Amino acid sequence: MHIELNRGSSKSLPQQISDTLGQRITSGLLQPGIRLPSVRGLASSLKVSQVTVSKAYEELESHGHIICSQGKGCFVARRPLTPVEAGSAWQDGYDDFLPRAQLWRNFDYSAVQYPFHLAAIHSELLPLQYIGATMSSLVTGQPELMASYGNFQGDAELREVMCRHLQSRGVEVPSSDVMITSGSQQGIDLVARTFVGPGDTVYLEAPSYTGAIDVFAGRGAEMIFIPIDSEGMRLDVLTRLCDKRPPKLIYTNPTFQNPSGVTMSMTRRQRLLELARSYRCLIVEDDPFSDLYFHKPPPPPIKSMDKEGHVVYMKSFSKVIAPGCRIACVAAGGNILSRLIAAKSASDLGSPLLNQRAVLPFITRRYDAYTRQLRTALRGRMETAVKLLKRYAPPGVTCNVPEGGLNLWLQLPGAEGIGKLHARAEQAGISFLPGDVCYSGEVPSRHIRLCYSQMKEADMEKGLRLFLQLLTEHLRTDQLT
Known part of the structure; x- marks a missing residue:
């Protein structure tokens, strides 16, 4: 069983093992009835002492995640296996590199x-009839779209429309700095796979978006969670911690934050960008909800103040108009975007062209x-x-x-x-x-x-x-x- 351990972390090795196994259990990756590796076997594979693994198992047992029996071993909360499950039991010992997967349970x-x-x-x-009618006319009138790979960076016309949309909200970027992704979830994953490796420090709000936590955990990042108050992420806490552990990346959902609903104040947005400049790190600004305000528009995006390319800005349209179309844009400058495009080309060979063209008229003419x-x-x-x-x-x-x-x-x-x-x-x-x-x-x-x-x-x-x-x-x- 593979568990990524960071021996330079402030978190103890038993706690890292316990946390990873606990998250696998709660997200269903380790199913009820599965036997965990023996203390000796896991200690050997992870190159830690048996005492370390024993402490991790004791922690899991104290939380009710596992049941340990002398001479028999430790098991995830057990129930009888069906014949189908019993027949595929060999899969339980097949190693994976997923530390947690909470999002799929949602x-x-x-x-x-x-x-x-x-x-x-x-x-x-949702405007499903309008978008559906557009897609239908495309399928009958331009069926060749279904035979075409999309541009890795995204359809040029849609990127122009996205660019104008961002400019109306204070984000002045050329279309060459915009990439279309299959939802902002893909954007987060591309940033993590491109720039985050095992042991890199990633700061997030506490609480934070489940899908982002899953992605950064999958990269073996050292995630540090910063508490929030009525103005968003506590920058005093973040600054103090950054002095001890400089960030590789800061992930924030600053507007009507998921899940808390809190919006980061303009002052803190400015200070967060200043902090990123001083530590020469990236901010991932995830923005699915800023158009869904009830009284007055929220503060402009952090990206609107970014002159040096520290912010990777993600604007999702999927959630607001048609989740099944999976459309979002990512705005980033310089070779940060170039590397993200390279990562995307290896990921999916380009987002579906038909979907991009289907939402294009609606975003152009009717979105506001x-x-x-x-x-x-x-x-x-x-x-x-x-x-x-x-x-x-x-x-x-x-x-x-x-x-x-x-x-x-x-x-x-x-x-x-x-x-x-x-x-x-x-x-x-x-x-x-x-x-x-x-x-x-x-x-x-x-x-x-x-x-x-x-x-x-x-x-x-x-x-x-x-x-x-x-x-x-x-x-x-x-x-x-």
């Missing part, structure tokens, strides 16, 4: 009636008017959800009212029992995102994320009432026990 709720887990917009609010209407609809859903929380949420449950975006970030009285709450909610046909997956896993989170835009408003209201009733019962039971 989509695995097809059976629930009230899906609050996924930060997405309900199909009735559409987002104005969308903001109104999302604000109504948010206000309905907040009213329900104020009326039905049990004592001790708090939530800041977001100024934009798709999510509510709830804080519960304690972290204990959120796993049980999650299981009870699923049984009732309700899903939510546990806060633990938005951190690296060292400390249990007291938070959960609820998305108010994934359902029709009536369904959202009914589902949220049911969930708050379930939450009240859960907390009452927890207090009695």
Whole structure:
């Protein structure tokens, strides 16, 4: 079993082993019933002492992730194997290099009636008919598009449109500095695979976007999480830590942050860019939600102030207009972008040309008017959800009212029992995102994320009432026990 250990890390070796195995277990990569390597075997493969592995296993057992039996070994929380699972048991010992995979679990709720887990917009609010009609006409009128590889950097006309869109928001870049990706998730992955290696220091907000954590963990990065407050990432904490561990990269989602909904102030955006200059590092600015404000526009992107190429800016259109089309743009300067294009060419030979041409007319002619209407609809859903929380949420449950975006970030009285709450909610046909997956896993989170835009408003209201009733019962039971 491969585990990337950083012997220069401030985190102990037992903790690194425990964290990696714990994240594999919670994300389903190590399934119930699987036997873990022996203490001696894992110690030998990792070139550490048996005491180190024993401490890691003790930590996992204390959290209920594994069960250890004298003479038999240590197993992930066990259940009987089906014949199919038993027949493929040889795969359990086949090494992989995935330290965690929480993101894929976020989509695995097809059976629930009230899906609050996924930060997405309900199909009735999306311009799917317009984009679908465009795609249909392209398929019949220009079928050769399906026989063509797209340019590695992206369709030239779409890049021009993206360039004008960014310029209207203060980001002055030529189209030669823009690349089209299959969603911002691919952009994050390309940056990580190009510039981050084992042991490199990556700073993120705490909490942070699950998909980014998965990507940087997969590169073996030393991830350090910086707490946030009402103005975003705590730059005083970041600066103090950077003096001890200079950053290779800083990842931030500064506008209506996922999952917390917090927006970074203009002052902190300026200071963060200054810090990147002083340490000669990259900032990855992930911006899927800035067009979804409810009252006034948020501060301009950090990229708008970047004159030296420290910011790799990612603007997703997938989430806002058509998630299935997987369209985002990445803006970066100099040979940073050149290297990202090279990495993308090895990744997918170019994003699908048909998808790029399908969204092009809508972004060109209708995007701004559409987002104005969308903001109104999302604000109504948010206000309905907040009213329900104020009326039905049990004592001790708090939530800041977001100024934009798709999510509510709830804080519960304690972290204990959120796993049980999650299981009870699923049984009732309700899903939510546990806060633990938005951190690296060292400390249990007291938070959960609820998305108010994934359902029709009536369904959202009914589902949220049911969930708050379930939450009240859960907390009452927890207090009695």
